[in-house]
Amino acid sequence: MDAKEKQKMIDEYSHFNPTPMSIKQFVEFGRSLTVSGKELCARSSFEFLRRELLVRLANIMKEIHLLPESLLSQSSTKIVQHWYEQSFFEVLNYEHADPHDPEIIKKFTADLTTIRNRHAGVVETMAQGVVELKNSAEGLVDSATRSSIQYFLDRFYMMRISIRMLINQHTILFGGEKPFSAQHVGTIDPECDLQAVVDDAYVNARSLCETYYTRAPELQIHCINTVDKERNSSAKIVYVPSHLYHITFELFKNSMRALCERTEEMATLAPIQVVIVKSAEDVAIKMSDLGGGIPQKYMPRLFEYMFSTAPAPVGNEGMNVVPMAGYGYGLPLSRLYARYFHGDLQVYSMHGYGTDAIIYLKTLSESASELLPVFNKSVLRQYKTSRTHGWSSNQSKFQVEWG
CATH class of the missing domain: 3.30.565.10 (Histidine kinase-like ATPase, C-terminal domain)
Structure with missing residues (x-):
């Protein structure tokens, strides 16, 4: 797949909004293993994650490209970009895979562990990119650039939290990882x-x-x-x-x-x-x-x-x-x-x-739903103005705006 085709796939998945999950949904799915069976639930998780992870990765990857060139050009920022691109296409390999093949699901679970480990240092590496920007010749960062970086990092790190949540739930429920205690449902x-x-x-x-x-x-x-x-x-x-x-x-x-x-x-x-x-x-x-x-x-x-x-x-x-x-x-x-x-x-x-x-x-797990960044036209405007649109949640007051 050449660079043009790769960008086309990222663009395609960025058109979809992430699907917010509530804590109640995470727990109910985890507990359904005892009723529906582990194999059936693993298949369901695989089918959901192979698309949802691509959507979440693509949404935030589109925003990385909107960062000021002064930050994009830093070596640490380029490393983070590469990690996300690599992870996106590793998940994309399963786009048309047979969900009924246990070996495919087993390999998918192992690949998710690899992706999570690859991204373990994302916070520090992106922070280093900001430090490199401040220490560079263009170190006098103007207010518009600071605003764009602040807006991006909030959304970037929130998406990272959500991706790790999805991966951890899957790898604990269906991989070899053990929960913290017997009563835990994944990480919950x-x-x-x-x-x-x-x-x-x-x-x-x-x-x-x-x-x-x-x-x-x-x-x-x-x-x-x-x-x-x-x-x-x-x-x-x-x-x-x-x-x-x-x-x-x-x-x-x-x-x-x-x-x-x-x-x-x-x-x-x-x-x-x-x-x-x-x-x-x-x-x-x-x-x-x-x-x-x-x-x-x-x-x-x-x-x-x-x-x-x-x-x-x-x-x-x-x-x-x-x-x-x-x-x-x-x-x-x-x-x-x-x-x-x-x-x-x-x-x-x-x-x-x-x-x-x-x-x-x-207090109520059904009210505790994910608050996720969404890539859309209002986000494009945000990097040029001070408005803060573009978050996804199944609680309506957060549908349009949150800042």
């Missing part, structure tokens, strides 16, 4: 204990904080369940624990750094306070610290990529640990994870006092 925990996930994120963030600062603040956590009165001390929902862990781990790192750097002279640190409230429709997780807050002038840029209130991380030769802060991707990526299933992440701050971060999640 039907009884996700929110406090347990928050506690886990805190313990790991605390360990990292103690490595850098030799101390860490304590955690005070309170759970309120207004739905299940007899289980008032715990709150469980159907959710992807790894997504909530990612969000809370990043927030804990931010709070711990702020507390440690603000109170270097103090013998004790003020605790981080977390309140979890489960209501009939929503879950709210509020994380509060007394780390001094964020100046108001920085608040509009808080969710911009490559913006950080922390100094850029320096090399940690000999330290096999991740940096506490400095890359600027923690908050924007965390917000995408929250929004992926129609939740949200909001940050409020009082400079000189402290910061509150509130995570919102859907």
Whole structure:
């Protein structure tokens, strides 16, 4: 297939909108294995994914081509482009494959694992492309270019989250990978204990904080369940624990750094306070610290990529640990994870006092549907204007616009 034919196939699949899935749909399909049988469900998953993955890959690949030439020309951006093109055509090989052949489905599942592993470093590699742009001769990036890059990265990383979700569900259900526990349906925990996930994120963030600062603040956590009165001390929902862990781990790192750097002279640190409230429709997780807050002038840029209130991380030769802060991707990526299933992440701050971060999640799994970027004419206009169209969801208020 020559370059012209390849582009024709990408164009063809980009004309379709992605099909948003809800957490309820993911769980019901996973549980149907015991009724319909694994072979029949594997065939159904294969037939859905071989088209849906092509649609999602093609939609975001079309947007990559709309990036400013100054970013497209960076070596790291070209690497990411190549990864997506390679993965698209690997899936395309199954376009007309026989879904009744178990060996084909087995090979498809193995190829999905290869694709997921290939894309494991996409976030860091694309971030490096932005760094290369900033460090290049054209490093003085104008506001229009910054706006286009911000808009693209939100959509690009959200699509990456969704593609990984689809692949992980398939490879765990039908491949050799094991779920985290027996009750998990793929990556989804039907009884996700929110406090347990928050506690886990805190313990790991605390360990990292103690490595850098030799101390860490304590955690005070309170759970309120207004739905299940007899289980008032715990709150469980159907959710992807790894997504909530990612969000809370990043927030804990931010709070711990702020507390440690603000109170270097103090013998004790003020605790981080977390309140979890489960209501009939929503879950709210509020994380509060007394780390001094964020100046108001920085608040509009808080969710911009490559913006950080922390100094850029320096090399940690000999330290096999991740940096506490400095890359600027923690908050924007965390917000995408929250929004992926129609939740949200909001940050409020009082400079000189402290910061509150509130995570919102859907209580009902049927309401927690994917929020996906769609490539269309309004997206073409977005790269030239400040409007933010082009998201797909089975919840109507997000059909036209979300920004």
